[in-house]
Amino acid sequence: MHELIANLHMHTKYSDGHGNHHEIKKAALDERIDIVIVTDHNIHVSGLEPYLKDGENQVLMLVGEEIHDQSQTPQKNHLLVFGTENEYATLAWDPQALINKVNQIGGLSFIAHPVDPASPAVNEDDISWIDWSVSGFTGLELWNAMSEFKSLLKSKLHAVFYSYFPNRIAHKPFPETMKIWDQLLNSGQRVVAVGGSDAHALPASLGPLHKILFPYKLHFRCINTHILTNGPLQGDYEYDKQLVLRSLARGRAFIGYDLPASTRGFRFTAHGLSKIAVMGEEISAQGGITFQIHLPIPTECRLLRSGQVIKEWKENKTCTFISSEPGIYRVEAYIHYKNQRRGWIFSNPIYVRG
Ligand SMILES: [Zn+2]
Numbered sequence: 636m637h638e639l640i641a642n643l644h645m646h647t648k649y650s651d652g653h654g655n656h657h658e659i660k661k662a663a664l665d666e667r668i669d670i671v672i673v674t675d676h677n678i679h680v681s682g683l684e685p686y687l688k689d690g691e692n693q694v695l696m697l698v699g700e701e702i703h704d705q706s707q708t709p710q711k712n713h714l715l716v717f718g719t720e721n722e723y724a725t726l727a728w729d730p731q732a733l734i735n736k737v738n739q740i741g742g743l744s745f746i747a748h749p750v751d752p753a754s755p756a757v758n759e760d761d762i763s764w765i766d767w768s769v770s771g772f773t774g775l776e777l778w779n780a781m782s783e784f785k786s787l788l789k790s791k792l793h794a795v796f797y798s799y800f801p802n803r804i805a806h807k808p809f810p811e812t813m814k815i816w817d818q819l820l821n822s823g824q825r826v827v828a829v830g831g832s833d834a835h836a837l838p839a840s841l842g843p844l845h846k847i848l849f850p851y852k853l854h855f856r857c858i859n860t861h862i863l864t865n866g867p868l869q870g871d872y873e874y875d876k877q878l879v880l881r882s883l884a885r886g887r888a889f890i891g892y893d894l895p896a897s898t899r900g901f902r903f904t905a906h907g908l909s910k911i912a913v914m915g916e917e918i919s920a921q922g923g924i925t926f927q928i929h930l931p932i933p934t935e936c937r938l939l940r941s942g943q944v945i946k947e948w949k950e951n952k953t954c955t956f957i958s959s960e961p962g963i964y965r966v967e968a969y970i971h972y973k974n975q976r977r978g979w980i981f982s983n984p985i986y987v988r989g
């Protein structure tokens with residue numbers, strides 16, 4: 636199993652971001668990110684070189700799109716779409732039709748920032764997802780770096796403070812979003828969780844101070860989606876695109892907040908009578924299951940079944956747990972950083988069937 640680090644959900648000058656695609660690839664290469672997925676608002680940008688290489692290192696850029704109905708006020712229901720090669724923003728007014736179309740062409744769709752409350756101090760509206768009648772989407776963005784930043788802005792001064800101390804921002808996904816995810820999983824749906832940066836790299840000024848708010852490089856050190864694939868990238872665009880998107884579609888991935896410490900190397904597996912399941916896979920409870928969790932460094936970790944914590948470890952690197960109960964098992968790990976407890980790893984589930 637090969638681990639690729641992806642940073643997804645970001646904007647360029649083609650919508651409301653400030654950088655361009657080459658700057659994004661360069662920043663990703665510098666930060667040793669393997670894959671970036673650029674998602675401008677309501678525009679599919681095509682014809683770009685997908686790779687940037689430097690000796691042994693390379694970055695693959697996939698171009699998706701973030702689609703929402705611009706005639707709505709406020710502009711809710713943002714859908715991240717990956718693996719498409721054409722423009723589908725014309726379907727923005729009907730999220731279900733959009734999801735169906737993306738599925739039909741073999742693409743992936745993720746509900747962006749499902750909970751994204753208003754921030755009146757900086758004139759930002761609530762742009763949460765509201766159309767929960769939809770079905771068939773691949774997953775949701777469990778942790779969005781910019782939504783969390785926005786939620787902390789009780790005044791304009793807070794914005795200045797956090798722009799200078801960005802390592803104080805990320806703590807964990809919103810509890811409301813976690814709850815929505817668990818409810819969807821418990822209803823029997825397969826829902827893949829990803830972490831998104833929602834990078835814009837906007838220039839900001841306050842008096843004589845001029846600054847780029849959250850440059851791409853900073854985002855690439857923070858909330859990433861680590862994807863487990865059958866092998867490394869090959870440098871063949873069609874092959875690599877399918878390698879990444881098929882693993883992501885299955886949920887063979889976890890969210891890692893890589894700033895306190897790299898989350899590379901995290902593993903969560905379920906060992907049953909006849910197979911070993913990884914994140915995103917199903918396994919039969921018959922005969923009992925041994926869950927194995929491997930953390931890159933010893934820290935606080937918990938195993939959840941269908942949204943409930945069933946076991947906690949305080950400072951372990953390897954954790955095991957035996958169960959024969961069917962359910963949806965997932966892992967959360969926490970770490971202390973800058974004197975505060977932070978969410979560090981959020982796994983996708985293993986589905987244990989009765
Ligand atoms: Zn959005």
Ligand SMILES: [Zn+2]
Pocket residue numbers: 644645646701833
């Ligand atoms: Zn966005």
